[in-house]
Amino acid sequence: MPGLRMPKVFLVFFLMSLLLGGMPRVLADPVVDEAMALSRLGATDLALGVLARQPVDHQAQPGRWMAREQARIEILGTSERWEQVVERTQGVPVELPVDFLIWTRTRQAHALIALERGREARDVLRPLIWFGAPNATDSWFRAWRRMLAESYSLDGRPEDALTALRRYRLDYGGEAGDAALLEARILLSVGRHEEAVNALTGVDGHEAGALRILARFRAGALAAEEAVSQAGRAARGQDRDSVAAARYLAVAAVAARSLQDPVQQIPVLESALVAQSRLGSGDDLYRLTAEPLWQSYLRLGERLANERQLLIGDDEAWFTLVDSLQARQPLAARGLLAVVALRSPMPQGQAQAHRRLSEQLATVEGLGESLLQALYLGDGPFGAADRVPAPVRHLLAETALGQGDLDTASRLMAGLERAPEGVDPFLWGLRRARTLILGGQEEAGIDGLYRVLSGVRQLEGEAADRFMQVLFDLQSVRRHQDALNLFQVVAPRLTERRRLRELMFWQADSHRALGEHEQAARLYLRSALLGDSTDMWALSARFQAAEALGEAGLVRDARVIYEDLIRRTPEAERRVVLRQRLQQLQLQQ
Incomplete structure (x- = not known):
């Protein structure tokens, strides 16, 4: 079976203990202070550059070298550059003080676990456990044992992981709550739900609460309705944007799938799906896809259609019913639209249903655009940008642009060649081209500019300014020859002397950038x-x-x-x- 990754909360817990109980700063160093301050502000590369530009020799100045190397490894770890952490820690000279070697080897093991390389992590951990304990604090030793169990889980060896965790809990008793969480997750992942309930006995905290509800539901000790109620109530008691709320909502969604009525399922599944973005990299047990929500929409839509004796393919009758229900029964409207969107044999009906469904989803209070993105771009019937229906891609692209996500916006726009209904084709074409260029799909953006020009005989006023702005973007990504080619095509279409004057200036900029100074x-x-x-x-x-x-x-x-x-x-x-x-x-x- 695939390994179960350690949630970030678990990693943070023991890493904080390592920092507090581990090696202190070797000595005060203004270079280290500046680098760490820059890192806290988010300027990771700048911080690493500060350290790299002022190297010291580990033999001549071992204290200063260790302080800077410790800062470098911490900065790399904070930005999750695990391969670089492994590389740096492997190169630490063995003649340095033992407490520094212990600290670096522990960081190396942590990075290998983050990279899901369990066997290599054990190769680092075993010498620490067997030979490092006399020179380490108890917090180090506990961390190594927990990490050893995690390495087994990563390699698909749950029984070895459980054995290691149970020995750990036997040794540390009530102080082993974090290990109990990992044990419960592993037990749930292999279907041993009653044992997971027992493992969580006496363990407090939000994650323990979420795991307990999930384990009791899967063990048959908690009915679906009660599990949904308990998890939902617990989620509402957390900060809305917290990881804890996202976990409780995911548990509620798992239980809601066992409910018979899709009207009860859909609100739970919608909220949980939107909250997925807040989960950590190791929260595999709480991962959901968009598929169950689509299935609930379909079940509800088909039930209503059967009651009204609607026929698949008679799209207008379905849309008429949607119009009558949309204001007072929005879930029913979403269900009907989902059936037409996914099941109608008529492409035009599918496109209209997707457009109407996406517009309605975007207005759902508290979920809106996030729900739309999760349904069409998450794991489900579509998933990839190039598979999303065109009417929805327009709306998703606008949403991505509004969020500053040029990469997603450019992928969504790449296959779109027509402006949406009611939008000026010239302005839309320019916006599409600009998005593609700035999103890294420069060739598609350049093709789009030629397509826009093919339908224009004259450029003047605001239209000329907007087109020139996209050419400046082309220059900004160093596509100067392409910009020059387009300048030549644009020139005959400019009617104002002032704009011709400006165009020559921008042409000169590109020639200069190409080294054509004369x-x-x-x-x-x-x-x-x-x-x-x-x-x-x-x-x-x-x-x-x-x-x-x-x-x-x-x-x-x-x-x-x-x-x-x-x-x-x-x-x-x-x-x-x-x-x-x-x-x-x-x-x-």
Whole structure:
């Protein structure tokens, strides 16, 4: 059987004990203090860079080296870069003090467990248990034993894991509550539900409460209705966005699947499905898919259709019934729409049902967009972005954009070529192209821009500004040749002299980025001359032209333009900058 991963709550519990009872900071070090402060602010790479730029020798300055290495390993662990933790801890010199070696080897074992490499973790843990105990605190020794049990569970060896946990509980009694939680999870995963109930005897806490309800329900000691009631009540007693609430809701959903009435099931399943995003990486027992909720919708919809003698394929009759029920019986409406969406033989009816269902889901109080995402993008009938029906993809893409999730938005938009009903095709096409470009699907975004241009004979006003903005995005991802190709296609469609002037400037930027400095200078100067040659735009274009000429080695031309700019520029500060550039240029001659 697959291993059961350790929930983050369990990991955090014993890691905190390691930090509190383990190796203290070796010595005060401002570099370490800065790195740890940056890490706490979320700037992990910057923090690691601070440590990397100021290395010390472990032989010449062992105390300082250990302090910095400890900080580095902690930062890597906090950001869950487990492979790097393993790499760093493996390279620690063995001649360093034993308490530091114990700390690093324990971190190595923890990282291997996080990577689900149980056998390798045991190879690290066994020497610690057998030979490290005389030099370690009791909290270290307990942690190693718990981790050993976890390593067995990861490798699909539940009996070995249970044996290790029971020995641990025998030795530590009432202080072994965290081990009891892991034991109960393993017992539940192998179907030994009554034993799981017994393992939780006397164990307090929210996770113990959730596991206890689940174990009693699966053991037949708690009816489904009572399990739903207890778990739901416990969830409402927690902070709504907490992991504890998500676990209780998942237990309620498991029990709700045994209820006969889908009207009772659906609200429980909806709430639990949305809460799944709050679970940790090791909360496998509480994992749900969207499939049970879809099945409950279908059961309810089919029951109502049978009562009204509706026929599959007569979509208009189904939609008429939805219209009559939507305001006062929204669950019934969702059930009917789900049947048409998944079972109708008519593609047009399916599309309309998906659109209406998604719009209704997005308005569910307290769940809304999260429920829509979980149903269509979670494990279920669709799951992958390219399998989601087009009417829903439009809405999901808008939701993802609103959340700043460009990756999901670009995957959803990749296969969409038509604007949704009632939306301007030009503006939608631009938004789609921009999303694809910034989401990493640049080729699809570029194709989309050409598609938008194919339907436009002239670009002016706000439309021209919006199109140019997407070309700037293309430049920002360093697709300068593609931007230049599109600039050429856009130019004949621009009707305003000012916009042509701007276009030449942006063309010059791309040529310069490509190292084509002479061509860049030509375009900058053309931009300066196309209009008032003395306004700020023209002065800026002349300055950029001088820069490009200098980069092209045309020093004399660049000097002439700098001198002309000094005469034209009224601000003293800018004249100082221009004279400095001119002096730098003269040094090249």
